[in-house]
Amino acid sequence: MFQRVTVYLDYLCPFAWRGLELAYVVAPQLALDLEIRHYSLEQGNHPQNAGLPRHAPAWKLSEQPLESSRSLRAFLASHAARQQGKAAHLRFALELFRLHHQDKRELGDDETFVDAVSRAGLDLERFMADLEDEEDRRIELGRDLEEAGELGVFGTPTFVLPSGDAAYFRFTQLTTEPELAVNLWELFTAVLENGAHIETIRRPRR
Numbered sequence: 001m002f003q004r005v006t007v008y009l010d011y012l013c014p015f016a017w018r019g020l021e022l023a024y025v026v027a028p029q030l031a032l033d034l035e036i037r038h039y040s041l042e043q044g045n046h047p048q049n050a051g052l053p054r055h056a057p058a059w060k061l062s063e064q065p066l067e068s069s070r071s072l073r074a075f076l077a078s079h080a081a082r083q084q085g086k087a088a089h090l091r092f093a094l095e096l097f098r099l100h101h102q103d104k105r106e107l108g109d110d111e112t113f114v115d116a117v118s119r120a121g122l123d124l125e126r127f128m129a130d131l132e133d134e135e136d137r138r139i140e141l142g143r144d145l146e147e148a149g150e151l152g153v154f155g156t157p158t159f160v161l162p163s164g165d166a167a168y169f170r171f172t173q174l175t176t177e178p179e180l181a182v183n184l185w186e187l188f189t190a191v192l193e194n195g196a197h198i199e200t201i202r203r204p205r206r
Helices: 014-030 072-082 086-102 110-120 124-132 134-151 178-193
Strands: 003-009 032-038 158-160 166-168
Touching (some): 003 014, 014 032, 014 086, 072 134, 134 158
Antiparallel strands (some): 158 166
16 A cells, blocks of 8 residues: 655755655655655745745745746646646656756756656646646645645655655755665654654754
8 A cells, every 4th residue: 555755845956856866766665655746945035934934925936927936937847747647747857857957957948848748758738738827837836835834844855754744854965776765765754753753963064
Protein backbone atom coordinates (compact mmCIF):
# COMPACT_ATOMS: atom_id res chain seq x y z
CA MET A 1 0.00 0.00 0.00
CA PHE A 2 1.41 3.37 -1.02
CA GLN A 3 1.91 6.15 1.53
CA ARG A 4 1.42 9.73 0.42
CA VAL A 5 4.25 12.22 0.87
CA THR A 6 3.55 15.82 -0.10
CA VAL A 7 6.51 17.91 -1.26
CA TYR A 8 6.36 21.71 -1.23
CA LEU A 9 8.85 23.16 -3.72
CA ASP A 10 9.99 26.28 -5.51
CA TYR A 11 11.74 25.90 -8.87
CA LEU A 12 14.20 28.66 -7.96
CA CYS A 13 15.58 26.57 -5.12
CA PRO A 14 18.45 24.08 -5.68
CA PHE A 15 17.69 22.43 -2.33
CA ALA A 16 14.15 21.71 -3.53
CA TRP A 17 15.59 20.12 -6.67
CA ARG A 18 17.92 17.86 -4.67
CA GLY A 19 15.14 16.95 -2.26
CA LEU A 20 12.73 16.01 -5.04
CA GLU A 21 15.39 13.93 -6.82
CA LEU A 22 16.03 12.05 -3.57
CA ALA A 23 12.33 11.43 -2.97
CA TYR A 24 11.90 10.27 -6.58
CA VAL A 25 14.65 7.67 -6.13
CA VAL A 26 13.29 6.26 -2.87
CA ALA A 27 9.57 6.38 -3.77
CA PRO A 28 9.35 3.02 -5.61
CA GLN A 29 11.55 1.30 -3.04
CA LEU A 30 9.56 2.53 -0.04
CA ALA A 31 6.11 2.58 -1.69
CA LEU A 32 5.73 6.36 -1.47
CA ASP A 33 3.09 8.25 -3.42
CA LEU A 34 4.67 11.65 -4.12
CA GLU A 35 2.45 14.67 -4.53
CA ILE A 36 3.85 18.06 -5.50
CA ARG A 37 2.65 21.32 -4.02
CA HIS A 38 4.13 24.79 -4.37
CA TYR A 39 5.58 27.34 -1.98
CA SER A 40 6.95 30.66 -3.19
CA LEU A 41 10.21 31.92 -1.71
CA GLU A 42 9.49 35.28 -3.38
CA GLN A 43 6.19 35.56 -1.53
CA GLY A 44 7.58 34.28 1.75
CA ASN A 45 10.47 36.75 1.72
CA HIS A 46 8.68 39.73 0.22
CA PRO A 47 9.12 42.96 2.26
CA GLN A 48 5.36 43.61 2.27
CA ASN A 49 4.84 40.28 4.07
CA ALA A 50 7.43 40.92 6.78
CA GLY A 51 5.93 40.38 10.23
CA LEU A 52 2.63 39.05 8.88
CA PRO A 53 1.34 35.53 9.55
CA ARG A 54 2.30 33.16 6.75
CA HIS A 55 -1.35 32.33 6.15
CA ALA A 56 -2.26 36.01 5.63
CA PRO A 57 0.26 37.63 3.26
CA ALA A 58 -0.32 41.11 1.86
CA TRP A 59 1.72 40.41 -1.30
CA LYS A 60 0.51 37.31 -3.14
CA LEU A 61 2.52 35.87 -6.01
CA SER A 62 -0.56 34.49 -7.78
CA GLU A 63 -1.87 38.05 -8.21
CA GLN A 64 1.31 39.58 -9.68
CA PRO A 65 2.08 40.41 -13.32
CA LEU A 66 4.23 37.77 -15.04
CA GLU A 67 7.08 40.17 -15.79
CA SER A 68 7.47 41.13 -12.12
CA SER A 69 8.48 37.65 -10.91
CA ARG A 70 11.31 35.19 -11.57
CA SER A 71 9.19 32.18 -10.65
CA LEU A 72 5.52 32.86 -11.39
CA ARG A 73 5.50 31.53 -14.96
CA ALA A 74 7.30 28.35 -13.85
CA PHE A 75 4.65 27.76 -11.19
CA LEU A 76 1.88 28.27 -13.75
CA ALA A 77 3.63 25.84 -16.11
CA SER A 78 3.85 23.34 -13.28
CA HIS A 79 0.11 23.59 -12.78
CA ALA A 80 -0.42 23.16 -16.52
CA ALA A 81 1.58 19.92 -16.33
CA ARG A 82 -0.46 18.86 -13.32
CA GLN A 83 -3.56 18.69 -15.54
CA GLN A 84 -2.07 15.54 -17.14
CA GLY A 85 -1.93 13.62 -13.86
CA LYS A 86 0.23 13.22 -10.79
CA ALA A 87 2.91 11.07 -12.45
CA ALA A 88 3.22 13.43 -15.41
CA HIS A 89 3.43 16.40 -13.05
CA LEU A 90 6.25 14.76 -11.10
CA ARG A 91 8.23 13.98 -14.27
CA PHE A 92 7.76 17.53 -15.55
CA ALA A 93 8.89 19.02 -12.25
CA LEU A 94 12.06 16.93 -12.25
CA GLU A 95 12.88 17.86 -15.84
CA LEU A 96 12.23 21.57 -15.25
CA PHE A 97 14.51 21.49 -12.21
CA ARG A 98 17.24 19.71 -14.19
CA LEU A 99 17.01 22.12 -17.10
CA HIS A 100 17.29 25.13 -14.80
CA HIS A 101 19.83 23.94 -12.22
CA GLN A 102 21.94 21.52 -14.27
CA ASP A 103 21.70 22.97 -17.77
CA LYS A 104 21.41 26.62 -16.60
CA ARG A 105 18.35 27.28 -18.76
CA GLU A 106 16.04 30.24 -18.18
CA LEU A 107 13.26 29.20 -15.83
CA GLY A 108 10.36 31.10 -17.36
CA ASP A 109 11.23 30.59 -21.00
CA ASP A 110 8.77 28.78 -23.30
CA GLU A 111 11.63 26.82 -24.89
CA THR A 112 12.58 25.48 -21.48
CA PHE A 113 8.98 24.41 -20.85
CA VAL A 114 8.76 22.69 -24.24
CA ASP A 115 11.95 20.75 -23.54
CA ALA A 116 10.70 19.77 -20.06
CA VAL A 117 7.41 18.57 -21.58
CA SER A 118 9.27 16.56 -24.23
CA ARG A 119 11.66 14.95 -21.77
CA ALA A 120 8.81 14.13 -19.38
CA GLY A 121 6.66 12.58 -22.13
CA LEU A 122 3.70 14.93 -21.78
CA ASP A 123 1.25 15.99 -24.48
CA LEU A 124 2.66 19.34 -25.67
CA GLU A 125 -0.52 20.63 -27.34
CA ARG A 126 -2.55 19.99 -24.21
CA PHE A 127 0.15 21.51 -22.01
CA MET A 128 0.25 24.75 -24.02
CA ALA A 129 -3.54 25.00 -23.99
CA ASP A 130 -3.61 24.51 -20.22
CA LEU A 131 -0.80 27.05 -19.76
CA GLU A 132 -2.76 29.62 -21.79
CA ASP A 133 -5.67 29.18 -19.35
CA GLU A 134 -3.82 31.53 -17.04
CA GLU A 135 -6.76 32.48 -14.81
CA ASP A 136 -7.38 28.90 -13.68
CA ARG A 137 -3.65 28.23 -13.23
CA ARG A 138 -3.38 31.32 -11.00
CA ILE A 139 -6.34 30.15 -8.91
CA GLU A 140 -4.70 26.73 -8.46
CA LEU A 141 -1.39 28.31 -7.49
CA GLY A 142 -3.18 30.57 -5.01
CA ARG A 143 -4.71 27.50 -3.35
CA ASP A 144 -1.31 25.82 -3.06
CA LEU A 145 0.21 28.92 -1.48
CA GLU A 146 -2.71 29.24 0.94
CA GLU A 147 -2.27 25.60 2.00
CA ALA A 148 1.45 26.16 2.46
CA GLY A 149 0.70 29.21 4.61
CA GLU A 150 -1.75 27.31 6.79
CA LEU A 151 0.85 24.58 7.28
CA GLY A 152 3.50 27.16 8.18
CA VAL A 153 5.87 26.29 5.32
CA PHE A 154 8.83 28.70 5.23
CA GLY A 155 11.34 26.99 2.93
CA THR A 156 11.77 24.35 0.25
CA PRO A 157 11.75 21.44 0.13
CA THR A 158 9.22 20.87 2.88
CA PHE A 159 8.04 17.26 3.17
CA VAL A 160 4.74 16.27 4.77
CA LEU A 161 4.89 12.62 5.80
CA PRO A 162 1.96 10.17 6.10
CA SER A 163 2.22 10.60 9.88
CA GLY A 164 1.42 14.29 9.48
CA ASP A 165 4.93 15.31 10.52
CA ALA A 166 6.35 18.03 8.29
CA ALA A 167 9.79 19.60 7.98
CA TYR A 168 12.07 21.61 5.75
CA PHE A 169 15.35 19.87 4.98
CA ARG A 170 18.36 21.23 3.03
CA PHE A 171 20.21 18.59 1.04
CA THR A 172 23.69 19.92 0.28
CA GLN A 173 24.46 17.23 -2.30
CA LEU A 174 22.49 15.57 -5.06
CA THR A 175 21.88 11.95 -4.01
CA THR A 176 20.55 9.53 -6.63
CA GLU A 177 22.32 6.28 -5.69
CA PRO A 178 19.41 4.11 -4.46
CA GLU A 179 20.90 2.57 -1.32
CA LEU A 180 22.42 5.85 -0.12
CA ALA A 181 19.19 7.71 -0.92
CA VAL A 182 17.09 5.24 1.10
CA ASN A 183 19.47 5.49 4.05
CA LEU A 184 19.31 9.28 3.97
CA TRP A 185 15.51 9.30 3.67
CA GLU A 186 15.10 6.87 6.57
CA LEU A 187 17.43 8.96 8.73
CA PHE A 188 15.48 12.11 7.88
CA THR A 189 12.08 10.55 8.63
CA ALA A 190 13.34 8.91 11.83
CA VAL A 191 14.39 12.32 13.16
CA LEU A 192 10.97 13.75 12.29
CA GLU A 193 8.97 10.93 13.84
CA ASN A 194 11.19 10.39 16.90
CA GLY A 195 9.51 10.81 20.28
CA ALA A 196 12.24 13.25 21.30
CA HIS A 197 10.51 15.85 19.07
CA ILE A 198 13.76 17.17 17.59
CA GLU A 199 12.87 20.42 15.88
CA THR A 200 16.16 21.96 14.73
CA ILE A 201 19.54 20.59 13.69
CA ARG A 202 21.81 23.24 12.23
CA ARG A 203 25.50 23.06 11.48
CA PRO A 204 27.69 26.11 12.20
CA ARG A 205 28.94 27.99 9.13
CA ARG A 206 32.49 29.28 8.76
